Amino acid sequence: MSSSVMKVVIVGGGSAGWMTAVALASLLSKKQVEVVVVESPDVASVGVGEATIPEIKLFNDLVGIDEIDFVINCQATYKLGIEFTNWGQKGHSYMHAFGSLGTPLDNLPFYQYWQRLYLEEQNLDLNDFSVCAQAARQNRFMPPTLGKNTPLSQLRYAYHFDAGLYSDFLKRISLERGVSLIKQHVVGVDCDIQSGDISHLRLKDGQCVSGDLFIDCTGMNALLIGKALSVKYIDWRSLLPCDSAVTVASSVLSDLPPYTRSTAHCSGWQWQIPLRHRTGNGHVYCSQFIDDVYAQQILLSHVEGECISSPKLIKFTTGRREKFWYKNCVAIGLSSGFLEPLESTSIHMIQESIFRLLDLFPAKDETGLYQHRIEREKYNQLLANKFESIRDFIIMHYFANSRKDSPFWSYCQQLPIPESLKEKIMLYQSSSRIYRDSHDLFSEEGWISVMHGQGIKAKNCHPIAKNRSISVVKKQLLSIKSVIDKTVSYMPKHKDFLQRRIE
Numbered sequence: 490m491s492s493s494v495m496k497v498v499i500v501g502g503g504s505a506g507w508m509t510a511v512a513l514a515s516l517l518s519k520k521q522v523e524v525v526v527v528e529s530p531d532v533a534s535v536g537v538g539e540a541t542i543p544e545i546k547l548f549n550d551l552v553g554i555d556e557i558d559f560v561i562n563c564q565a566t567y568k569l570g571i572e573f574t575n576w577g578q579k580g581h582s583y584m585h586a587f588g589s590l591g592t593p594l595d596n597l598p599f600y601q602y603w604q605r606l607y608l609e610e611q612n613l614d615l616n617d618f619s620v621c622a623q624a625a626r627q628n629r630f631m632p633p634t635l636g637k638n639t640p641l642s643q644l645r646y647a648y649h650f651d652a653g654l655y656s657d658f659l660k661r662i663s664l665e666r667g668v669s670l671i672k673q674h675v676v677g678v679d680c681d682i683q684s685g686d687i688s689h690l691r692l693k694d695g696q697c698v699s700g701d702l703f704i705d706c707t708g709m710n711a712l713l714i715g716k717a718l719s720v721k722y723i724d725w726r727s728l729l730p731c732d733s734a735v736t737v738a739s740s741v742l743s744d745l746p747p748y749t750r751s752t753a754h755c756s757g758w759q760w761q762i763p764l765r766h767r768t769g770n771g772h773v774y775c776s777q778f779i780d781d782v783y784a785q786q787i788l789l790s791h792v793e794g795e796c797i798s799s800p801k802l803i804k805f806t807t808g809r810r811e812k813f814w815y816k817n818c819v820a821i822g823l824s825s826g827f828l829e830p831l832e833s834t835s836i837h838m839i840q841e842s843i844f845r846l847l848d849l850f851p852a853k854d855e856t857g858l859y860q861h862r863i864e865r866e867k868y869n870q871l872l873a874n875k876f877e878s879i880r881d882f883i884i885m886h887y888f889a890n891s892r893k894d895s896p897f898w899s900y901c902q903q904l905p906i907p908e909s910l911k912e913k914i915m916l917y918q919s920s921s922r923i924y925r926d927s928h929d930l931f932s933e934e935g936w937i938s939v940m941h942g943q944g945i946k947a948k949n950c951h952p953i954a955k956n957r958s959i960s961v962v963k964k965q966l967l968s969i970k971s972v973i974d975k976t977v978s979y980m981p982k983h984k985d986f987l988q989r990r991i992e
């Protein structure tokens with residue numbers, strides 16, 4: 490092996506470990522990197538992480554995964570968004586659907602015209618103007634078409650999949666592409682006294698594994714970044730107070746809805762994730778307001794169908810690592826932080842970490858050493874911004890609620906929300922304007938869907954929209970809605986579409 494080859498040692502074989510391994514092995518050559526994964530036979534992966542956002546398709550495409558292989562191997566279904574029930578108010582539902590809302594008019598986003606009409610006619614449903622929301626409600630699915638200006642070209646989708654099967658699938662591909670696997674528990678991490686860099690790992694069987702760059706994918710254990718390198722964890726529980734989840738699998742849903750369900754309960758919320766071989770369920774809650782036993786009872790009493798596994802309890806701390814790349818160690822996955830699963834963003838953060846690492850991948854300098862100080866700083870700044878923008882989006886769901894029926898929801902109404910979020914909400918309230926920062930993950934349509942769904946009201950719309958006669962706006966909106974209705978009525982049922990794809 491030539492000395493110009495960088496040895497990357499990934500510790501951990503959950504989604505983070507294998508996504509990183511497959512990406513490095515697929516996008517860099519063996520002349521550039523040697524990739525080794527050390528996976529413990531003694532510690533199980535967290536075993537959840539089954540709902541995603543549309544960017545996952547980019548990851549799978551980039552590493553050359555065929556969609557049908559993926560759907561078959563990971564028992565995947567398609568996802569068009571998330572339905573939130575009892576969030577803004579008890580008994581109320583809305584959809585945060587992917588894709589666009591309506592079509593822009595006069596160079597103004599569609600939602601400005603929608604707001605114009607909404608200010609006059611409050612019974613207008615924003616979801617009527619989303620092809621993804623409409624298809625989801627009718628359990629229909631088909632992929633987007635290429636033609637411009639048709640509602641179908643604006644459809645975006647993600648997947649639900651079995652997290653364990655996804656890791657196994659990526660592991661098989663990684664091994665085929667030259668990644669080496671050491672199935673051993675890491676018992677010690679040794680650092681170079683002068684540089685403070687990790688020099689090698691000590692394994693349970695006595696082996697030592699050295700490397701140039703170490704990727705900490707050990708989940709919440711954070712064995713390298715936290716335990717060995719003592720990088721602090723910034724605790725965000727004061728902003729995102731849920732700290733526990735109880736999960737259970739249930740039988741397959743007969744209609745296989747192409748969306749995730751998120752139903753708020755008295756002190757948290759419950760997910761329902763439809764897969765082809767089972768349904769994932771979990772109750773995320775705040776242990777300050779409810780005990781584990783009652784939380785489990787709530788979960789089990791709301792599961793649709795028959796439970797097919799024992800309930801599993803998971804404790805977590807929302808927050809992020811102060812630095813994600815420190816010395817020669819990069820934390821990816823749960824070791825880098827966790828924002829709770831409400832908007833299915835953790836697997837995306839793995840993908841984001843991998844892409845940024847590839848953007849800033851270190852090279853050797855003239856002395857033969859890998860220099861990465863400046864790359865590290867940039868990486869840490871980009872990832873911190875991303876974590877914070879997603880955090881704000883999730884906080885908004887909790888903060889903007891009008892529920893009066895439980896101490897937890899009243900507590901959430903008092904959350905000390907970050908200035909960045911406060912500003913976004915105020916701008917929307919004032920004139921329906923949404924401004925995204927460059928690191929915002931969610932689209933304007935995503936922000937408006939959740940703001941409106943949670944009951945945040947805008948007082949006004951853009952002057953250009955206001956300048957249009959209400960009857961013209963109404964006519965245009967009705968015409969958009971009718972095109973969407975017609976398009977959706979031609980789409981196959983999700984279940985039938987899936988069946989045909991995998992046959």
Ligand SMILES: Cc1cc2nc3c(=O)[nH]c(=O)nc-3n(C[C@H](O)[C@H](O)[C@H](O)COP(=O)(O)OP(=O)(O)OC[C@H]3O[C@@H](n4cnc5c(N)ncnc54)[C@H](O)[C@@H]3O)c2cc1C
Binds near residue numbers: 503541734771823837
């Ligand atoms: C309740 C809950 C719900 C979630 N839902 C979603 C969701 O819907 N969508 C989403 O995108 N994300 C979700 N996530 C997050 C998602 O589960 C994780 O981002 C993803 O699974 C990655 O986990 P990981 O690989 O970092 O850690 P893990 O899966 O925990 O893997 C850790 C790995 O490290 C190994 N390891 C640990 N210690 C050692 C050691 N000493 N030596 C060697 N190996 C070691 C373990 O064997 C394991 O292979 C959820 C998380 C939680 C807690």
